[in-house]
Amino acid sequence: MNIFYYDIAIPIPIRETFTYQSKDIIQTGTRVAIKFRNKEVVGYVIKNLKNKPSFPTTEIFEILDSEPIFKSSDLQIISWLADYYHHPIGEVFDTFCPPSLRKRIKTDPLITSFDTTYEVIKEDKIFELNAEQENCVKELKALKGFDPCLLYGVTGSGKTEIYLRISDIYLSKGKSILILVPEISLTPQLQERFINRFGDNIGIYHSRQTPKQRYDVWNKARSGEIKIVIGTRSAVLCPLHNLGLMIIDEEHDQSYKQHEGFRFSARDLSIKRAQVEDIPIILGTATPSLQTLKLVQDKKYKQINILKRANGSEPPGFIVLDINDSKLESGIAKESLDAIEMTLSQNKQVLIFINRRGFSPLYECNDCRWVAECKSCDARLVFHHGLDRLMCHRCESAYGVPKKCPECAHSNLSLQGSGTERIELFLENYFKNTTIIRLDHDTTKKKGALNEIIKKVHESDSAILIGTQMLAKGHDFPKVELGVILNCDAGITSPDINSLEKISQLLIQVSGRVGRKEGNGKVLIQTRYPEDENLRELKSGDYLNFALKNLKQKKELHHPPYTAVSLLRTSSPLAEHNIKFLEKVASILSIESDISAIGPIPSIITKSRGNFRHHLIIQTTSKTLLNKFAQDIISSVSSWKETKKVKWYFDIDPIDYS
Numbered sequence: 001m002n003i004f005y006y007d008i009a010i011p012i013p014i015r016e017t018f019t020y021q022s023k024d025i026i027q028t029g030t031r032v033a034i035k036f037r038n039k040e041v042v043g044y045v046i047k048n049l050k051n052k053p054s055f056p057t058t059e060i061f062e063i064l065d066s067e068p069i070f071k072s073s074d075l076q077i078i079s080w081l082a083d084y085y086h087h088p089i090g091e092v093f094d095t096f097c098p099p100s101l102r103k104r105i106k107t108d109p110l111i112t113s114f115d116t117t118y119e120v121i122k123e124d125k126i127f128e129l130n131a132e133q134e135n136c137v138k139e140l141k142a143l144k145g146f147d148p149c150l151l152y153g154v155t156g157s158g159k160t161e162i163y164l165r166i167s168d169i170y171l172s173k174g175k176s177i178l179i180l181v182p183e184i185s186l187t188p189q190l191q192e193r194f195i196n197r198f199g200d201n202i203g204i205y206h207s208r209q210t211p212k213q214r215y216d217v218w219n220k221a222r223s224g225e226i227k228i229v230i231g232t233r234s235a236v237l238c239p240l241h242n243l244g245l246m247i248i249d250e251e252h253d254q255s256y257k258q259h260e261g262f263r264f265s266a267r268d269l270s271i272k273r274a275q276v277e278d279i280p281i282i283l284g285t286a287t288p289s290l291q292t293l294k295l296v297q298d299k300k301y302k303q304i305n306i307l308k309r310a311n312g313s314e315p316p317g318f319i320v321l322d323i324n325d326s327k328l329e330s331g332i333a334k335e336s337l338d339a340i341e342m343t344l345s346q347n348k349q350v351l352i353f354i355n356r357r358g359f360s361p362l363y364e365c366n367d368c369r370w371v372a373e374c375k376s377c378d379a380r381l382v383f384h385h386g387l388d389r390l391m392c393h394r395c396e397s398a399y400g401v402p403k404k405c406p407e408c409a410h411s412n413l414s415l416q417g418s419g420t421e422r423i424e425l426f427l428e429n430y431f432k433n434t435t436i437i438r439l440d441h442d443t444t445k446k447k448g449a450l451n452e453i454i455k456k457v458h459e460s461d462s463a464i465l466i467g468t469q470m471l472a473k474g475h476d477f478p479k480v481e482l483g484v485i486l487n488c489d490a491g492i493t494s495p496d497i498n499s500l501e502k503i504s505q506l507l508i509q510v511s512g513r514v515g516r517k518e519g520n521g522k523v524l525i526q527t528r529y530p531e532d533e534n535l536r537e538l539k540s541g542d543y544l545n546f547a548l549k550n551l552k553q554k555k556e557l558h559h560p561p562y563t564a565v566s567l568l569r570t571s572s573p574l575a576e577h578n579i580k581f582l583e584k585v586a587s588i589l590s591i592e593s594d595i596s597a598i599g600p601i602p603s604i605i606t607k608s609r610g611n612f613r614h615h616l617i618i619q620t621t622s623k624t625l626l627n628k629f630a631q632d633i634i635s636s637v638s639s640w641k642e643t644k645k646v647k648w649y650f651d652i653d654p655i656d657y658s
Ligand SMILES: [Zn+2]
Pocket: 365, 366, 367, 368, 369, 370, 405, 406, 407, 408, 409, 410
């Protein structure tokens, strides 16, 4: 009897694979049930071994898939991911496997069918294209094979209609399309337009669905029953039958990077997938990331522009409002209140952006300067008026509001600063009988709440919308004619090396919500730094020009994307454990000439959920070199006693240095 041997990836935090045996021939990419350390687990077959190993192996006791669930191109991508991000390969497999298949469950037999006849639903409003858009569709249509293309379309330029048109072309060629969006709950308008036009051919895939919903979409995509999948980062390897095109909407959005566990960038991974599958990929945005702009400069990506809004106007610039001598009411200057009043009187809507939720971000004692802080995090507590609680925005712990100072027992306590809730209460009082709509994490938590809010915005005439970043993301609110940005000073003056990129994108995206229909909107920025050079540059609203200057500076300063960076992050209940471990890593790197290690540095949020956090910044000239050093570090640290006292991992291509 023949015995076959297989290398299997098991979803555990160990960077190794394991060898098992079977009487059956099993294709790679198939799930199997095995015993591992006396527990029954599901593993993924990644290699068929030619020779009998020199050590004893155990038997695979069940083959779970009649057809591999990962194709050979997927296996190539997954092993690239495990190498590039230095993450245990079994956990990488698990990330891209529908949750129900992470258990010992058999897949349905695969019957593929791809019906090239599909119907465009006639009731959907199909927008006429202007000459610029027409040309854009023509150029996108000409993309062939692996051909990454930045679609730089200013806010309001009608990118969704372009996506619909190009999808139509691919569907008619018998190809399917994968569309990635940063956060599904924030893009109901894009989904709605695709569903309106292509009906049942659409599947939605994201991590807030039930395992059954996800399996269903995954299975239908695999068989060809669904031809377009719209999803978030977990959808990036969705097995669409005859995949012909990928679209990454809002490619600059930081939500594409996973912030916990396996920290991969879905944008970068989708590029890898397009390359392996040899298909075109479109990266659409009004505020391209510097990384993408560099790749355009290096001639690795194409760039197609739509510089005018669909209505023929240009996006609004900014009016900088110096608030150094202004008396603010709940954070709003008199000039802003006058402009709001004027807009409301014309029966239009106003958008107020403040990147802070809750009522007030600081509760302090005026006598001894005690400040309310979370017991398990290094974070100040935010007062929430609706809850009458002090909340930690890191760990979501709630605290009662002390009436007396816990330090000096005086009752001279006060709330400092404003968040969305305070602005809402203030404006309700100031503009009586005006519709005021707040859009933030707290008002959208409930299922369906965001859709309700969007509906209310559309149904209202004059109204004030108040919101955080969520309000800046892609929405189309045609009645908004005035934008007021309340607190961007922290972003402008932040020392974080990515902060300029982030704040410029945010400001442009906020301005993108304004004047979309009639094209005579304006945006006020309240600031204490009216002379700031960057703010002056950004004033015109020309993001691209600003970003290219920023990119040039990055080159001169040898910052990413011109160098390769990884953070080695640690956390442990004792700060000294982190420091000792990172110091030892830094000392072995100090003998190398082409690498610099900075740190250990306490992370900006030094303590989170009871653990201290520190990191080491590792910077070198190329990604290949960075990869080699990371590999060396992994093999060195595995035997150290310091390693056992900390949780550590690499954050490759970090977007957040805090
Ligand atoms: Zn006090």
